[in-house]
Amino acid sequence: MSAVSTTTASRVHTDPSRWRDLVDSDERAEFAASVRAHLGARFGPDAARACFDAAQPAEAWREIAAADYPVIGLPEAMGGAGSIVDAVAMVEAAGPALVPLPLVSTVTAWQTVAHAGRPSEGRAYEVSSERRAALAVVDGTDELVVLDGALADEVVLVDVRGAAVRVSVADVSDAVTAVHRHVDPGRPTAVLDRTRLSETVLADGRTDVDAVLAPARTVLAADLTGVGATALDRAVRHALEREQFGKRIGAFQGIKHRLADVYVAVERARSLTRAAAVALASDGTSDLSAAELALLAKAAATDAAVDSTRAYVQVLGAMGMTFEADAHLYFRRAQQTAPFLGSAADCYRAAALVRREDHR
Amino acid sequence: MSDVLAAYDRFLGEALPEDYAARVDHYRHDDHLRTEFQVASFEAGWLVPDWEPGLGGQGLSSGDALAVRVEGARRRVPKIHNVQGVGVVAPGLRRFGTPAQQDRLLRPVLRGDEWWALGMSEPGSGSDLASLRTQARREGDVFVVNGSKIWTTQARESRWATLYVRTDPDAARPHAGISCLILDLRSPGVDVRPIPRAAQSVDAFCEVFLDDVRIPADNLLGPLNGGWRVASESLEHERDMIWVNNWVEIAQAVEPALRRPDLGDDALTELGRILADAEAVRFTGLRTVFGRLSGRDPDEFFILKLLGSEAAQRATRFAMESTGVDGLLDAQLMEDRVESLGATIYGGTSEVQRNIIGERVLGLPRDR
Incomplete structure (x- = not known):
């Protein structure tokens, strides 16, 4: 018996205490509860349903700006406070409200800038809550398909075509060529013509695409987790009220086990999303890369949101197929957000490749 | 560090x-x-x-x-x-044992000098443990025990067992009539018969037949008719920590695949899904730990057994299938694969776990 190499032990940090922020402090829990109450009272399913007949309520952005939600979790130099963990808690808490304004797209855009590294002249890009933003990934043509881009004042572009990933920003002005509202009119897809944008480069020092996209994926994962958790909550409430064959349908194992599996999917997504945020906030001191965790989180949250909202429709029965029931609104929100920054399958695959690379 | x-x-x-x-x-x-x-x-x-x-x-x-x-x-x-000795029996002895019981039993179980079996499941009482029928009748300073236990892991190699018996057949609720006795497996009237296993690596489990076995009344662990609490609190320590091994086992089952450059898109997707399961087990486990440290009783705890065991099974399936015919040449792969089938059965089946999540976490009505 003699010494094993000590280098194997010190190479990887497994000390669990660095993950303490996975669990909300009282302060953050209170903040999330206040976001949920505020946005739930101000928006909610009726506001989302109204977007089928009228435009998004653009004037209501003033209230979101007044609460400073768009800059929560940004560095002070950009005009924010707190960390991306706070932003993730805020976005998840906004889930039940189906906010019909580009809050999530704005947070994805600014968080991408915040983590992209400083421009060469060293000045941080300052943002304000009044400005709405969206994120575009440039990987092929000049036609950019942008989540919730219809109301954006600015667009952050992540150009992944070169050896270095370039992050830039541009005023949207008249670059929107089409808006598609048929999936989720409260969060439409916009098409932007890149040739009409005048871009300012913010950062081009990084080569790892998945690392640059990690903050945005984490924010989308928080959004999807919030939507999935809300749909589950509502499906459970229905299963507790609706009676068939002489008992509440939630007593049947067919329903109970389906909802239990959804619960597992939602908590799986929540754990990975929080872990990705903590890894981003602690800047590379964890034993897993934030790039991999964000991919896993986006994949898991996509699975959870799509499955949970689908189960919500199913548990409602025929009522779930009506316009008046809220289930389709949450299902639409999940389907609208699911494909951006990689489908679940894309993200799982990419995460496996990241792990394989790290394993070498 | x-x-x-x-x-x-x-x-x-x-x-x-x-x-x-x-x-x-x-x-x-x-x-x-x-x-x-x-x-x-x-x-x-x-x-x-x-x-x-x-x-x-x-x-x-x-x-x-x-x-x-x-x-x-x-x-x-x-x-x-003898993992249940350190993980389940020792915490139970430390919590409920008399000073004499602790003096005699704790050190040997922790060192591994004396092994322990858990006498819980019976032929008619698997998932429904509270229905157990092995009976203990008090006669002077002994309990006289009759009945049988099944799926008793390592009973043949063990010196002792925590034996859950019915001491009050008339209790209002079946849970309330159960006690825990410390059984010396060498006692007269104890007959241990190993059950052939589906895989070599599965620890041998046994049937234990009890025919007028006399157990000293001093061997009662915890209060009379308080056996349900002894069982659940003994299991707590391991219950809160077992995810650590689960996380590592899932990740390690797919590790050989990370050395292969030839995996196709579908295999990579499945690999990523399993990595997500493994890390979700870890971070949910950590949320549970930190949650308890800050005085909460975290609901997400209840996904750990279900997610961990189902993921372990997917991982061994992936390990076999992603190696194709070559996988059949490696005996260990099949051993691990068969062994993983037990993970969704012992310690509460996946079906029972879904009932627990549905009823205790989501608040859905009981169907019983």
């Missing part, structure tokens, strides 16, 4: 062979090393690090004890052979 982990690293350096990390798959089957390592861990206070010195611990905080457990699992330290 923290001081605690540095000290643990030094201990591992002394307690394990030099080539341990390189030949961990070989040492996995080295029973002699497993025995020695358990004794060394006990003596040096690394076996249950948050317990007091003299009982396999050194009074570490639960956070530091967790860090040690994570590091041990990651380094694949030799597994405790």
Whole structure:
């Protein structure tokens, strides 16, 4: 018996205490509860349903700006406070409200800038809550398909075509060529013509695409987790009220086990999303890369949101197929957000490749 | 690295062979090393690090004890052979045992000198444990026990068993009529019969027949008719920590695939899904730990058994299928695969776990 190499032990940090922020402090829990109450009272399913007949309520952005939600979790130099963990808690808490304004797209855009590294002249890009933003990934043509881009004042572009990933920003002005509202009119897809944008480069020092996209994926994962958790909550409430064959349908194992599996999917997504945020906030001191965790989180949250909202429709029965029931609104929100920054399958695959690379 | 982990690293350096990390798959089957390592861990206070010195611990905080457990699992330290002895019986003895019981029994179980079996399931009482029918009748200063137990892991190698018996057949609720007795498996009237296993690596389980077995009344563990509490509180310690091993096992089952450059898109997607499962087990486990430390009783705890065991099964399936025909040439792959089928059965089946989540977490009505 003699010494094993000590280098194997010190190479990887497994000390669990660095993950303490996975669990909300009282302060953050209170903040999330206040976001949920505020946005739930101000928006909610009726506001989302109204977007089928009228435009998004653009004037209501003033209230979101007044609460400073768009800059929560940004560095002070950009005009924010707190960390991306706070932003993730805020976005998840906004889930039940189906906010019909580009809050999530704005947070994805600014968080991408915040983590992209400083421009060469060293000045941080300052943002304000009044400005709405969206994120575009440039990987092929000049036609950019942008989540919730219809109301954006600015667009952050992540150009992944070169050896270095370039992050830039541009005023949207008249670059929107089409808006598609048929999936989720409260969060439409916009098409932007890149040739009409005048871009300012913010950062081009990084080569790892998945690392640059990690903050945005984490924010989308928080959004999807919030939507999935809300749909589950509502499906459970229905299963507790609706009676068939002489008992509440939630007593049947067919329903109970389906909802239990959804619960597992939602908590799986929540754990990975929080872990990705903590890894981003602690800047590379964890034993897993934030790039991999964000991919896993986006994949898991996509699975959870799509499955949970689908189960919500199913548990409602025929009522779930009506316009008046809220289930389709949450299902639409999940389907609208699911494909951006990689489908679940894309993200799982990419995460496996990241792990394989790290394993070498 | 923290001081605690540095000290643990030094201990591992002394307690394990030099080539341990390189030949961990070989040492996995080295029973002699497993025995020695358990004794060394006990003596040096690394076996249950948050317990007091003299009982396999050194009074570490639960956070530091967790860090040690994570590091041990990651380094694949030799597994405790009679794992239910250290993980379930010892915490039960420490919590409910009389001073005399503790003096006689705690040290040998922690060192691995005396093995223990858990006498819980019966032929008619599997998932529905509270319906158990093995009966104990008080006669003077002994209990006279009749009945049988089944799926009793390592009963043949064990000296003792925690035997759950019905002491009050008239109790209002079936849970309330159960007691826990400490059974000396060498007692007259005890007949242990091993059950042939589906896989070599599954620990041998047995039937235990009890025919007028006389157990001293002093061997009652915990209060009379308080057996349900003894069972659930004994299981708590392991219940809160088992995810650590689960996380590492899932990740390790797919590790060989990470060395292969030839995986197709579908295989990579499945691999990513399993990595997500493994990390979700870890981070949900950590949320549970930190949640309890801040005084909450976290609901997400209840996904750990279901997610962990189902994921372990997907991982062994992936390990076999992604190697194609070559996988059939590796006996260990099939052993691991069959063994993983048990993970969704023992310790509460997946179906029971879904009932627990549906009823205790989501608040859905009971169907019984």
